[in-house]
Amino acid sequence: MDSHWKKKSQEEIKSVVFDALEKNINYSTQSILGVPASYLDEKVFTQDASFVKDAPFISSLIQNPNHIGCHTLGKSESFFEGTHAIEKNLIEICAVDILKGKTGGHDGYVASGGTEANIQAIWIYRNYFMNEYDAERADICILCSDDSHYSMNKAANLLALDIYKTPVDNSTREVSEKGVKATIQKAQSDGKKYFIVICNMMTTMFGSVDNINAYTNQLTDFSCTFQLHIDGAYGGFYYPFTDEKSQMTFENKHITSFTLDAHKMAQAPYGTGIFLIRKNYIQHVNTKQASYVEGEDFTLIGSRSGANAIAVWMILVKNGPFGWQEKVFILQKRTEWMCKQLSALEIESYRHPQSNIITIRSQYITPEVATQFGLVPDNHAIPEWFKVVIMEHVTIEKLILLIDAIKASRVK
Numbered sequence: 001m002d003s004h005w006k007k008k009s010q011e012e013i014k015s016v017v018f019d020a021l022e023k024n025i026n027y028s029t030q031s032i033l034g035v036p037a038s039y040l041d042e043k044v045f046t047q048d049a050s051f052v053k054d055a056p057f058i059s060s061l062i063q064n065p066n067h068i069g070c071h072t073l074g075k076s077e078s079f080f081e082g083t084h085a086i087e088k089n090l091i092e093i094c095a096v097d098i099l100k101g102k103t104g105g106h107d108g109y110v111a112s113g114g115t116e117a118n119i120q121a122i123w124i125y126r127n128y129f130m131n132e133y134d135a136e137r138a139d140i141c142i143l144c145s146d147d148s149h150y151s152m153n154k155a156a157n158l159l160a161l162d163i164y165k166t167p168v169d170n171s172t173r174e175v176s177e178k179g180v181k182a183t184i185q186k187a188q189s190d191g192k193k194y195f196i197v198i199c200n201m202m203t204t205m206f207g208s209v210d211n212i213n214a215y216t217n218q219l220t221d222f223s224c225t226f227q228l229h230i231d232g233a234y235g236g237f238y239y240p241f242t243d244e245k246s247q248m249t250f251e252n253k254h255i256t257s258f259t260l261d262a263h264k265m266a267q268a269p270y271g272t273g274i275f276l277i278r279k280n281y282i283q284h285v286n287t288k289q290a291s292y293v294e295g296e297d298f299t300l301i302g303s304r305s306g307a308n309a310i311a312v313w314m315i316l317v318k319n320g321p322f323g324w325q326e327k328v329f330i331l332q333k334r335t336e337w338m339c340k341q342l343s344a345l346e347i348e349s350y351r352h353p354q355s356n357i358i359t360i361r362s363q364y365i366t367p368e369v370a371t372q373f374g375l376v377p378d379n380h381a382i383p384e385w386f387k388v389v390i391m392e393h394v395t396i397e398k399l400i401l402l403i404d405a406i407k408a409s410r411v412k
Helices: 010-023 050-054 056-063 078-098 114-133 151-158 177-189 212-221 306-344 367-373 396-411
Strands: 106-111 140-145 162-166 194-200 225-232 255-261 273-278 357-361 385-389
Touching: 010 056, 010 078, 010 306, 050 056, 056 306, 078 106, 078 255, 078 273, 078 306, 106 114, 106 306, 114 140, 114 151, 114 194, 114 225, 114 255, 114 273, 140 151, 140 177, 151 162, 162 177, 177 212, 194 212, 212 225, 306 357, 306 396, 367 396
Parallel strands: 140 162, 140 194, 194 225, 225 255
Antiparallel strands: 106 273, 255 273, 357 385
16 A cells, blocks of 8 residues: 655655745735735734744745645646645545555545535535436435434535434444344335435544444345445544554445544644545536636535645644554553543443543533533533543543542542
């Protein structure tokens, strides 16, 4: 497999980013008159500050490159071709080095977040079924689990599609083949012929991972026509490094697209969801009316910040693949430590073994403890669970404070 993910020094990163910015439009020295854009307001965001010349991300923010469109398709806005190349490299790192795809085999872009990326996938597949199968909109549905992100409901609403949800075991957070079968049968009895399927690579609340075979076995047994999207908005930069035998990669023939969120585990700025899809699908959402955009537009968002794409690329290449594996390894060890403490106190919790999210039954968490430690409930009105997310700043020293607070609240 080709490798696009290579660790770089800070000087190498600066060189790549500043060289790319040099290839972009220069509003100061060039007579470019037709572009409705400029640098950030220089009365407020000056480029003359000495630290800016040493800060590639801040420079990218100030120079304000527009990454409108999808740069993996060939033509895109030549005014920003320098930084577009960085985003293309980022897409290859994610599709090939993380998700085991083939070089040049995917399209993708940096979206505003996982919600947009999920909607982008569902939009593509709705149009795909309508274009390739002459499907009526009423023939198409979304199939996912009860634990799937609320963006699936947003997509159903926006795209006027019915949504069917497979039940999840309350303790194991697993979907069963029996449950999937019943959900498919219900959809078919309602006249649904084409299925847009979403499987979860670590859910936002529980960190649970769907058994992809529970879906594909039943879908193939029922001879369903389907497209399968993986929502890895939380797990995309984590789960591939904890499960070497994961079936949620581009090596799985059933999977067509992925969502990843760099503004979660990759610690990038908010507004950095990543959408990846196999070649020859994204064309189904080409907005040809965007004729003034060089290369036209295949994305839901349209104009978007190139600085965010640069930030994710900088984070990945600064760590490198082995640094990333080490980072995840440490978080796994902290998570295992916390699970042992909860088990010793006979506190009922859920954790997928390859995840860094621990969800605790609400009866063990008082409102005071939840507020003190910022524990997030599954439902603010009637919480059943509270979650702890083991991020880099969540050290064992901080976890000990939570354990002590839980102990103290139980004594009362």
